Amino acid sequence: MQIDEKRIRAYGDTFNDGMIQVSFSLPVEHGPKGDEAARILAGKMGLEEVEVAFSRDLGQGFSYYIVYGRCPAYVDLTQLQISQVEVEAMDYYEINRFIEERIGPPLVVVGACTGTDAHTVGLDAIMNMKGYAGEYGLERYPQFHAHNLGSQVPNVDLISHAVEVEADVILVSQVVTQKNVHLENLTNLVELLEAEGLRERFLLIVGGPRISHEMALELGFDAGFGPGTLPPEVATYIAQEIYRRKRSDSGKSGE
């Protein structure tokens, strides 16, 4: 079977069958009326041949549904433009060597969970000595001086600390949020940096489970890293980007 890149549909067990599963709750008593409501709702999502495979009571007038159906929608792969941080991650030793040979002094990284965010798991995964999934965090790299400021750091404090230690990189982690407070807080950081005339001084990176590179760029960051990112990916990006900037700077000044 030749895959038609212009018409990619969901795959169940046959090309182009469009089979998908959806599950959700409704504020409706469990019963035939709820099942029918779920079926119609799935139909309005565009699903065809909808089947409510399972439903159950959740108490307090709520009920839960697992629904299967065919989704006729398709995607044209040839039209997609994806922005992603494009780095081929080097390993721990390659990164240290790269910085030492091509950049010189160790790079200073300041990292924090900012604003109201108290969830340091993501930040720690990248920064902590032990790192994550067998990959050392930035603190372990001799060619990084990593400052982990921890959680609930106000943007102003983060900036003043970054200035104080002459940071090359600011790394912000934003995790669990409701009502998009994380976006406001990230925008606020960029605005503060711009207002102080400091934006160009730092490589500004954001990471977190709801962060994408595209979103990061829109918010005025240099890069964004989503879920599953490992320390070497971030470290490689930092090393290569700072090297690139250094080269283009020296190019400008004609050296």
Place this chain on the structure above:
Amino acid sequence: MEKKLNLEQEKIERARMAAASVAEGVMGEIKPRTTVAVERTILRLLGVDGIDEAEIPLPNVLVEKLQGAQALPCGVAHWMGRAILATGKNPQEIAREVADGKMDLLDQPLYGDEEIRRALEPHVREGLEWIRDQRRRRAKFLETLGTGPKPLLYVIVATGDIYEDVIQAKSAAEQGADIVAVIRSTAQSLLDYVPYGATREGFGGTFATQENFRIMRQGLDEIGEEVGRYIYLVNYCSGLAMPEIAAMGALERLDMMLNDAMYGILFRDINMQRTFIDQHFSRMINGYAGIIINTGEDNYLTTADPYEAAHTVLASQFINEQLGLRSGLANEQLGLGHAFELDPEKEDGWLLEVAQAQMAREIFPDAPLKYMPPTKYMTGDIFKTHLVDGMFNLAGVVTGQEIQLLGMLTEAIHTPHIHDRAMAIDNARYIMNNARHLGEEIFFKPGGRIQKRAQQVLDEALEMLEKISGIGLPRAINEGWFGGISRSPYGGKGLEGVVEKEENYFNPFMEEMAGEREGSPNAD
């Protein structure tokens, strides 16, 4: 309980003795000092509540005035007692007048200490009687309604809106939850006050306020009657307002409180001295109110490597136990924490988890152990997470855990949706029912993997505790022995709220709680 791990009793006793000496060292630091939060708590227990025109809670208004005038070393009770004697008014009326600028708390006639104590006594008695009533009410519910089989199923709600939380909590209780925790709004631990009134907006959780406690308590009592089980209510007794929250929880009949000795220091960068003093009084209140505390050892495993740091969990359990006992908590109130956090890819990982959980069970036989679900290696693959949660539930039932915080299949994605919770409860009920007495049917091979792992973790914890008892807990924390995080005794938030007591300082509630404890430990 049958012992299965062949742990050397002599090592357990040595570890406990080392932890006791660590705890004594901490108690020595606590006794000469009080904090702004402790003083505000005394006011709350005396019946002071409400806010001023700028929405500052009255306990803060009064304590800030005293601290500003450097009048806190003899304690807020001293000043309040003098004002009662001079005006004949009750503490709430006095607080209101002080906030309105109609009275100066510092400008009151002098009275002798004995007179001051006598003036406070009826108000102290009233506060304590209210707490004892709540304790009796809980005992009555437990007697008439009972609870679910152990491990009790613990779920969280976190919508930010207390009224929405009640709906979610009731739904969870109908599905089979035994315990409901209302997650606090993210920044609350760093507030040096307690917000006031019912709240409908929060970040990643719902503000802990006395009114919110009351609303949820009422909701759970209603649904408890309906489903025929008492539903436990949990909140967070941590952060800069720790003892105030303990007081509010005692007054509104919360049943459990997250209340760790070191959590705030390590994970919220709250000053060490402040934390130790605040946790001592908050634990006294929890002890008096019959509240089960939950300690936070699981957190170490989220920052440190869960395999290598396993012994730090055990060491911390010993320290939490010894500090807890010294604050008047009974063994049955020590919900010591641990977690199922090993990398799911690790070969025989489940065996190691069982070793750790069984070890905690054998070393702390009377403690209602609090078992925390996998989070660290959960990725958003909801189907895999649901399966790992099932293995966690199996480990919980097979090792006789008492409080099982259920893993959510949407861990690492969002705060739970209503059906996430229902699926988590289904998962636990199926597995725990299906394997209810497995623990009674099995024992572990002598010298096998499970026994060896438990013995190794005990050996390492013993070594760690004996080292800490040599250098003291503050230095061990400063050197990053827990969670790989280092904190200094003079760093962190809230140190400015620590006050050296004067000779005539007194805390009438602390005295009464300690006194009654010595008299009759389980009066209710």
